[in-house]
Amino acid sequence: MTDDDQKSDLSERFRGRFDDPTDDQEEDELDETGERDETHATQSEQSERSIPEKTSKNAKNEMNAMRVKNVKESWSATSVYLPEFLDRQLTTTYKHADLEFEEEFGRSLQKTRYYYPLLVELGMERIEEMEAHELQERIEDLEADAGEE
Known part of the structure; x- marks a missing residue:
């Protein structure tokens, strides 16, 4: 088996495991005879059908992101700088x-x-x-907590 064959086989396995087979199917409007009839669908009705599809794809991408094998390789890293008292509280809470x-x-x-x-x-x-104003109050509380240190 060549490298290309292995990559293709691996891609197919991933697709079968993570892709939703219904993604490629379009939800069509049918007339009384069961035939597809898009002529009566307004542009907004057609747009409304695409919104849930986009939402569904975003949700699926989010779920796939949670299933990655190594989060440190697959996810974005963000540095957060915390005062010492919050860092200790973060560790304790965890x-x-x-x-x-x-x-x-x-x-x-x-x-x-x-x-x-x-x-x-x-x-x-x-x-x-x-x-x-609630955010401002919390900021003031945070500053007061830092002053108690």
Whole structure:
């Protein structure tokens, strides 16, 4: 078997494992006879059909991103600089969460694969819900916490 054959075979296996076979199928409007009839579909109706398709593909890409074998090779790296007191709290919080997770499920809560992404996702959700004055209050609280150190 040549290298090209091996690559093709590997690509087919990945495609079969990660691709959704329904992605290539188009959802068509049918007339009374069961025939495809796009002439009566308005442009907005046609556009509405493409929005869920794009959302579905984005969701699938996100799921595939979570299934990569080596996150350090596949994901983007972002440096975050934290004051010492927050860095200690981050470590402590992870240790507590990992202990609970291991007691409940018998396996470790992987820090890079799950803990950090959850931390960022949950933090972003909360920040999106906050108004500007709430953000300012939290910044002031953070500065006050730093002053207590």
